Amino acid sequence: MSLEGVIAANRFGLGAKPGEVAAVTRDPHGWLLGQLAPEQELPAPLQALPSTVDDMSAFFKWLRTIADEAKANGMDPYKLKPGAPMTGMGEGGGANANGKPGFSIEREYVKTFVPRYAVAVKARYDTAVATDRPFFERLVHFWTNHFVVSGAKPGAIAMPPSFERDVIRPNVTGRFADMLLASTRHPAMLFYLDNYHSIGPDSKVGKDPSLRAPRKAQAFAVPLVAGLNENLAREVMELQTLGVRSGYTQADVTGFARVLTGWTIAAPPRVPLWKLVAQGRLNAQGLFEFDDEEHEPGPQTILGKTYAQSGVDQGEAVLHDLARHPATAHFIATKLARHFIADDPPPAVVDRLADVFLQTDGDLKAVCTALVKSPEAFDPAARKFKTPEDYVISAARALPGLPAEPGKLLRAYNSMGEQPYNPPGPNGWPDIADEWMGADAVWKRFEWANQTADSIASTTMDPLALAHDVLGPSLSEPTAQAIARAQSPAQGLTLLLASPEFQRR
Amino acid sequence: MISRRTTLGLIGGGVLAGAARVAFAAPETEKRLVVVILRGAMDGLSAVPATGDPDYERARNGLAQEGALPLDATFGLHPNLVGFKGLYDANELIVVHAAATPYRDRSHFDGQNLLENGSEKPYGVDTGWLNRALAAMPAGAKPLGIALNSHMPLMMRGAAEVTSWAPSALPRPDADTVQRLAMLYGETDPKLAQSFADAQDANGMAMGQGGGGGYQAFVGLMAAAAKFLSAPDGARVAMVELGGWDSHVNQAGAFSPLSKNLQTLDQGVAALKTGLGPLWKQTGVVIVSEFGRTVAMNGTMGTDHGTAGAMFVAGGAVKGGRVIADWPGLSPRALYQDRDLKPTTDFRAIATGVLRDHMGLHDAALAAVFPATTKIKPRDGLIRA
Numbered sequence: 001m002s003l004e005g006v007i008a009a010n011r012f013g014l015g016a017k018p019g020e021v022a023a024v025t026r027d028p029h030g031w032l033l034g035q036l037a038p039e040q041e042l043p044a045p046l047q048a049l050p051s052t053v054d055d056m057s058a059f060f061k062w063l064r065t066i067a068d069e070a071k072a073n074g075m076d077p078y079k080l081k082p083g084a085p086m087t088g089m090g091e092g093g094g095a096n097a098n099g100k101p102g103f104s105i106e107r108e109y110v111k112t113f114v115p116r117y118a119v120a121v122k123a124r125y126d127t128a129v130a131t132d133r134p135f136f137e138r139l140v141h142f143w144t145n146h147f148v149v150s151g152a153k154p155g156a157i158a159m160p161p162s163f164e165r166d167v168i169r170p171n172v173t174g175r176f177a178d179m180l181l182a183s184t185r186h187p188a189m190l191f192y193l194d195n196y197h198s199i200g201p202d203s204k205v206g207k208d209p210s211l212r213a214p215r216k217a218q219a220f221a222v223p224l225v226a227g228l229n230e231n232l233a234r235e236v237m238e239l240q241t242l243g244v245r246s247g248y249t250q251a252d253v254t255g256f257a258r259v260l261t262g263w264t265i266a267a268p269p270r271v272p273l274w275k276l277v278a279q280g281r282l283n284a285q286g287l288f289e290f291d292d293e294e295h296e297p298g299p300q301t302i303l304g305k306t307y308a309q310s311g312v313d314q315g316e317a318v319l320h321d322l323a324r325h326p327a328t329a330h331f332i333a334t335k336l337a338r339h340f341i342a343d344d345p346p347p348a349v350v351d352r353l354a355d356v357f358l359q360t361d362g363d364l365k366a367v368c369t370a371l372v373k374s375p376e377a378f379d380p381a382a383r384k385f386k387t388p389e390d391y392v393i394s395a396a397r398a399l400p401g402l403p404a405e406p407g408k409l410l411r412a413y414n415s416m417g418e419q420p421y422n423p424p425g426p427n428g429w430p431d432i433a434d435e436w437m438g439a440d441a442v443w444k445r446f447e448w449a450n451q452t453a454d455s456i457a458s459t460t461m462d463p464l465a466l467a468h469d470v471l472g473p474s475l476s477e478p479t480a481q482a483i484a485r486a487q488s489p490a491q492g493l494t495l496l497l498a499s500p501e502f503q504r505r
Numbered sequence: 506m507i508s509r510r511t512t513l514g515l516i517g518g519g520v521l522a523g524a525a526r527v528a529f530a531a532p533e534t535e536k537r538l539v540v541v542i543l544r545g546a547m548d549g550l551s552a553v554p555a556t557g558d559p560d561y562e563r564a565r566n567g568l569a570q571e572g573a574l575p576l577d578a579t580f581g582l583h584p585n586l587v588g589f590k591g592l593y594d595a596n597e598l599i600v601v602h603a604a605a606t607p608y609r610d611r612s613h614f615d616g617q618n619l620l621e622n623g624s625e626k627p628y629g630v631d632t633g634w635l636n637r638a639l640a641a642m643p644a645g646a647k648p649l650g651i652a653l654n655s656h657m658p659l660m661m662r663g664a665a666e667v668t669s670w671a672p673s674a675l676p677r678p679d680a681d682t683v684q685r686l687a688m689l690y691g692e693t694d695p696k697l698a699q700s701f702a703d704a705q706d707a708n709g710m711a712m713g714q715g716g717g718g719g720y721q722a723f724v725g726l727m728a729a730a731a732k733f734l735s736a737p738d739g740a741r742v743a744m745v746e747l748g749g750w751d752s753h754v755n756q757a758g759a760f761s762p763l764s765k766n767l768q769t770l771d772q773g774v775a776a777l778k779t780g781l782g783p784l785w786k787q788t789g790v791v792i793v794s795e796f797g798r799t800v801a802m803n804g805t806m807g808t809d810h811g812t813a814g815a816m817f818v819a820g821g822a823v824k825g826g827r828v829i830a831d832w833p834g835l836s837p838r839a840l841y842q843d844r845d846l847k848p849t850t851d852f853r854a855i856a857t858g859v860l861r862d863h864m865g866l867h868d869a870a871l872a873a874v875f876p877a878t879t880k881i882k883p884r885d886g887l888i889r890a
Contacts, residue, residue: 194753227804231753417655427614438657438669443704450678482689500694
């Protein structure tokens, strides 16, 4: 077993399964590069998940339930004013005016979505624990944390798994521009960053209020006024392409927001979307709609370039230019190098990856190949600290057969400070050790390691042999000694899982 | 800077460090400080509507607040800030309006980074201002600062030793395993050793707290903060955060996260006050968000990223019952870049006023806490004499 084998399995993979380091050691580079290919079929745990259409319709049905309940309580859901009484609704769910048991928005929400979320997180976990292409899976997780759709936003909770399957997985080894386009068109992103009802003030709908109510209010159960929402435009520039402080201005953001008006979720006039979806009259592709009547007409200038195209072509042209901008190349190169090599990535690697990105017009397979071939990538010093999710997954890979009940899994992630699919904001989860190494987070990992070891250890288990197997030559002498001297297999296993070399990569 | 505890941790591992718990004296200060970050940019004009401003109704169009709790001729509080109103009436709450950090762009993450690092640039320094303030306070045996958080926020990172805590639902590991791991960390990984020792201390103090987690647990975290701050040899400075303020859509609705968040904030401060009991009189609470939001409603009945907003200074030690605002007004020409509430009060003047008059930091220390090109003048009179 070589140190390079451990690094390939641990730093670029998801931690070694028993026997993996030995196998990878034969050709660590070849093992990694061989994973840079599209997947032949969706991993089995993911095939069982609900479709995108099902995810979307669950959300719209829930919205509809709230609206109906508001009406039943004599309120117009579209005209609720700040500070208005919420008798019979809201958190407490107390009795309403008619004396029947109250309706709780939050209870309804939890009932509808938490089970779906738990199943999706478990499927992501099962996929990662089982995979023989852990580098590919790491890249999936990386990009899902780059093009962020977070279930932390009320209503978006069902959507990230579909987004990951539709947008991320097919494009991980493809072109960056394709992933960006797929992301910006996906209903989950259009919803998460609010673009689906951003309306050009001078568009047909913008100028004629009578067109608005039948158009969307019924479908989305939200009131419509005409105007821009610049959320998606800003975050595409700041978080997904150019990066913050790369030179764009407020005017660029506003101009791009105008370009993206009309990029929405399909909702034919006067027919509630959820009903169409429920009746199977829409498919996932059909959920994106460019609505010319909501699109701000006329040319827009962004980063000094004027886009005179009409319709959806205008937005696609801007996205293509953003995707191949040098600032984007540098931003993506930095994030990839930070993710895999060091919190403070070596500038030489960043420059190298950015060059490849530009030369290949954003070919992600070429960029990742350059990453793996960088000498810095195999530096013996383990400078990355596993995120909570990767920590849990790597432990499960080292311990085949470890049971993972979905509720327990969620509680484990939550206690260590990370909820897969639900980062607090569109910038995703932090990717530096300082964020994950606070006293409480370290303690919670230890508690989890202890509980996990207790649940699986038996007197036939040899924790020291397992440590050698999955950590190879990265296992330090003090850790090996501590495990060897443990008073029980469970304690030895706890020490292995909590050891610095198991937590760092 | 290597503290005494760090040295102990390096030499003897967490076992010795744990034993040190009983050996040292309490911190010298009896004052308590809590800093609450509202992540996502709180809409200051919803929290503190300027209902008496002649331009308010027009400027806020669909978002003008009904049922605001009046503070003075110009300002009111959102109806969900009932507890805040009580504090205000008891002269224990200062509302600061049209306040901002020096940050003038509109990225949440740069804005939060600057708010936390305390310099004049995002990523200007890689430590937090609250940590630098802690470094200037007389140290006790244990960390003076605690983040009620499962990861360590930038504001609390730096040379001064700090700890963190959040509730757990898992069974407590046995003491022997704890000791062995502490020794292993002590031998191989100083960073993990330090965090592990701090966690043991925090666990000792938080016994009895449990359950919950995540942003929804804010009220419980504030109650836990009170517990840590009440321990005789415990922390004196706590940081808590509440996210979810990014109200781009339908923010005025009764279901809106904004309305809910204001209620949660209100309840959290109440839980802190209750938990602190008589110590509330020694306490200052600073509540701040990275920036405010647009004055006008956007196209989706929400507001987009803006500039100035509202902040709060609460606590029994605070000379409250007033609104501090060099009010710029809401007429079109008064707005910053034709869209945002114009910043007229520097957040750092408020923060340094509290750090100086409440926590006893001197000018030289304050200059290190908030390194600035132009000297920050601490706001006088925030704290009771």
